[in-house]
Each structure stands twice: as structure tokens, then as C-alpha cells.
Amino acid sequence: MSGNRGKTIVLWIFVIFGLVMLSAPTLVVLGASFTSGNIITFPPDGFSLKWYAKIAGASDLRGAFLRSLVVASICTVIAVPAGTLAGIALSKYAVRMEKTIQVYLLLPFTIPLIGSGIGLMLVLGNAGMLGQLWPVGLACCVINLPFMIWAVTASASGLDPDLELAAANLGAPPLQTFLHVTLPAVTPGIITGALLMFILALNEFLVSLLLVDARIVTLPVQIYNSIRSIITPDLAAISVVFIACAAAAIFLLDRLVGLDIFLKSK
Template sequence: MTSAHGKALFLWSVVAICVVVLSAPTVVVLGASFTAGNIITFPPQGLSLRWYEAILGAAGLRQAFLRSLYVATICVMIALPVGTLAGIALSRYRIRFEKTIQIYLLLPFTIPLIGSGIGLMLIFGEMRLLGQLWPIGIAVCVINLPFMIWPVVASVNALDIDIENAAANCGAPPVQTFLMVTLPAVMPGVITGSLLMFILALNEFLVSLLLVDARIVTLPVQIYNSIRSIITPDLAAISVVFIAVAALAIVLLDRLVGLDIFLRSK
């Protein structure tokens, strides 16, 4: 009993330390965003919403945020059909170069993002597309597409193939079976992957930095350019907005399909 109690105490201690370490930066940024002073301090110098009012009135930050939304939308629009069909194909069919594709699905964890970013910069440079926003959406989709494919694969693996066979036996053609049976069944994975792709694209910094110029920067690049001179509390406020958007997406994911879909995809 003593040994079991000691193991439980150790595990909970490790969990508590991990929670504190992971949440500490968010707590500091959150507190600093409500400061009444003119510089970032923690604990804050009084409490005020002045810096949230400041970012609402900052045209540059607002335009940069809209650009980030545009990039994220392009990314999701491409990832939806490509990732969904790829996930179904990988789960149901024997395809050529399957092992090569499986290796590609590990690229976000094995290849440094700077390497992928430079490669894409050279490709788009040869195509004379640098300085435009929509290629950023394509680039972010290419790099993060595995995060769309994994949840779809998990949903397909949980689908009973007899349901599709029953539809086919009732006379449904393959396209109708896919649209009326397969796609609704894997929709939890599609929703999960879409939300993940949206969050990743909205927060993408390095690829955006390499592919745009100073005229059309996204919000992460705008924040980076600002902190190179001085870090002001309005940057903490906009960071809290980013955190809130990501948290809202996670809540929607849990409410709509459950986080277990994403966890099973690993």
C-alpha cells in the first residue's frame, strides 16, 4: 500500500510540475496584458483594459490579423479535400509508395521548419510568387498536412466496412456511397483536422517570414517586427487574443467530436 501511495504521489507531482511549467508563460502574458503601466511587467502595475482598446484601434494589427485569417482559410480549403482523400486512401487501399508517404507524415517532427521554409521560398521564388499571401496558405498546408491526415485515418479505422458494403449491395454507386456513408462517418476526423490546420496556419511564423515582404505581413510576423524594437503591453494583449482563439478551437473540437479522435490519430 505504501509503495502504491508513493508511486501515485510521484506521478501526481510530475503532472503538477508539468502543468505549472507549461501554463506559467501563458499566465505571465495574461497578467501583463492587463497592466495599467506603459511597459510589460509581472505582476502588472494595476489593472486596465487600455491595451485591448489599443489593439482594437491599431489598423496595422487589425490588417495583419485579417491577412492571417486569409492564409488560414486558404490552408484549410486545400487541406480539406486533399487530407480527407489521402487519409481514406491510406487506410483502405494498397497504394504505391505507401512507405514513402508514411515517412512524409513524419516530416513535421523530423525536418527543421527552417529547411522546409527555405525550400518553399526557393520554389515560389522561381515561380515569381513571393510577396503574395495565397502561396503562404499553400506552403503551410504542405508542411502541416499530416495533421489533417492523421485524424481522418483514425476515423476511417473506426468505421465498419460492412456499412459501406451494405450501401453498395443496396445499389448505391461508389460516389453515392462515399458521399452518403463514408464521408459522414469520417466527419469527426475531418472536423478535427480542419481545426488543427486552421490553428497551425493562423499561428505560422517562420514560413510567413520567409515568403512575404514588409507590405503584407501576417500577424505573427507583425508581432515579431514590433518586439525587435520594444516590447509593449499591446503585444501581450494580442498574444492573449491568439491564445483565446486557439482555446476556442480546442473547446469546439471537444464539443463537436471529442478530443479522443485527435489522440487516437497518434
């Protein structure tokens, strides 16, 4: 009994240590954003909301944040139909070049992001499409699309094929079967993938840095440009806004499909 108790204590020590290490940066940034001083300190030097008021009144930060929202929206709009159809096809049919597609799905983990970013910059630059926001959203979609496909595939793999056969036997045409049987069954995966794509594109820095110019700077690039000179508490406040957006997405995901379905799709 004492041996099992010792294993439990050691396990909890590792769990607590991991939680502290994961949450410590967030807590430091959160505390620093409320400091009343003029430099980032933790514990904060007093309590003040002036840095949030500063970023709310900064037109350049508002513009950069709105551009990031546009990029994330474009990425999601492109990824939802493309990832949904690809995920359903991979889970239900024998697709040609399936091994090649499986390799593509591993690209986010095998190819350095800087390599993908430079390649996209060259392709989009030769096509004369740089200097606009929509190519940035397209590039974010190309790089992160495997996450959308994985989410949809996880939902589609649980679809009972007898349901589609029953609909066909009752005289439903293929399109009607897809819209009323297949699509509702994979909706949790679509929602999960869409939220993932939106958050990933919203936070994308390296690809945005390579594809934007001074006229269309996104918020991560704007933050990077700011910290090259001096790190002030308003940057911590911006970071808290990003954390709040991610937390809102997780809450929405939990309310719509449940975190258990999200974790199964990973």
C-alpha cells in the same frame, strides 16, 4: 500500503510540476496584458484594459490579423479535400509507394522548418508567386498536411467495410456510397484535421517570415517586427488574443466531435 501512497504522492508532484510549468507562461502573459504600466511586468502594475483598446484601434495589427485569417482559411480549404482523400486511401487501399508516403507524414518532425521554408521560398519565388497571400496559405498546407491526413486516417480506420459493401449490394454507385456512408463516418477526423490546420496556419511564423513582404505581413511576423525594437504590453495583449483563438478552437472541437476522438487521432 505506504509504498503505494508514496508512489502516488511522487506522481502527483510530477503532475503538478508539469502543469505549473506549462501554464506559467500563459498566466504571466495574461497578467502582463492587463497592466496599467507602460512595460511588461508580473505581477501587473495595476489593472487596465488600455492595451486591448490600443490593439483594437491599431490598423496595422487589424490588417495583419485579417491577413493571418486569410492565410489560415486558404490553408484549410486546400487541406480538407486533399487530406480527406489521402487519409481514406491510406486506410482502405493498398497504395503504391506507401512507404514513401509514410516518410512524408513524418516530415514535420524530421526536417527543420527553416529548411522547408527556404525550399518553398525558392520554388514559389522561381514561379513568380511571392508577394501574395495565397502562396503563404499553400505553403502552410504543404508543411502541415500530415496532421490532416493522420486525423482522417484515424477515423477511416474505424469504418466497418461491411457498411460500404451493403450499400453497394443495395445498388448504390461508388460516389453515392462515398457521400452517404464513407464521408459521414470520417467527419470527426475531417473536423479535427481542419481545426488543426487552421490553428497551425494562423500561428505559423517562420514560413510566413520567409514568404511575405512588407505589404502582406501576417500577425506573427508583425509581432516579431515589433519586439525587435521594444517589448510593450500591447504585444502581451495580442498574445492573449491568440490564446483565446486556440481556446475557442478547442471548445468548438469538443462540442463537435469530442476531445477523446481528437486525442485518439494524434
